[in-house]
Amino acid sequence: MTPRARRQASQRELSAGGVVLRCLDGVPHVLLIRDPYGHWGLPKGHLERDEDPATAALREVREETGLDSLELGSSLGTIEWYFRRGEALVHKYCTFYLMRSHGGDPSPQTAEGITECRWLPVDEALRQISYDNTKSVLREVVRVLETNGRVSG
Numbered sequence: 001m002t003p004r005a006r007r008q009a010s011q012r013e014l015s016a017g018g019v020v021l022r023c024l025d026g027v028p029h030v031l032l033i034r035d036p037y038g039h040w041g042l043p044k045g046h047l048e049r050d051e052d053p054a055t056a057a058l059r060e061v062r063e064e065t066g067l068d069s070l071e072l073g074s075s076l077g078t079i080e081w082y083f084r085r086g087e088a089l090v091h092k093y094c095t096f097y098l099m100r101s102h103g104g105d106p107s108p109q110t111a112e113g114i115t116e117c118r119w120l121p122v123d124e125a126l127r128q129i130s131y132d133n134t135k136s137v138l139r140e141v142v143r144v145l146e147t148n149g150r151v152s153g
Helices: 003-009 053-065 122-128 132-148
Strands: 011-024 027-034 044-046 070-085 088-101 116-121
Touching: 011 053, 011 070, 011 132, 027 053, 027 122, 027 132, 044 053, 053 070, 053 088, 070 132, 088 132, 116 122, 122 132
Parallel strands: 011 088
Antiparallel strands: 011 027, 011 044, 027 116, 070 088
């Protein structure tokens, strides 16, 4: 199947998520979650009806990590991938936002399928993340940090 035919035959889904930063001992750390499949990644989820991506990203990060004190920063771009749900081919798009956490301890929300939350320095987080397209989002964060010289949104 050609890429164009695959796009036409697939169901489109939109989601949003966040790269949550916090400076610990002077070092930028990223909050990773372990998903129901045992993979490490970033908090994300589906847009609800009439919800914009930025609002969905904040809601999903709160739901999956239990963190309430979040500051929304800039968009980091959108990644996409295909997967199968039963017989259906799904083309998923996920827009990520830079976020800053001002406090609180993350708590994995098992009702959301999250089994663990962990703060890691950015370089360790890059090694821990399971999916290449998600790593590309974190590489964009590294670029932003190097440009700004600080942890900011």
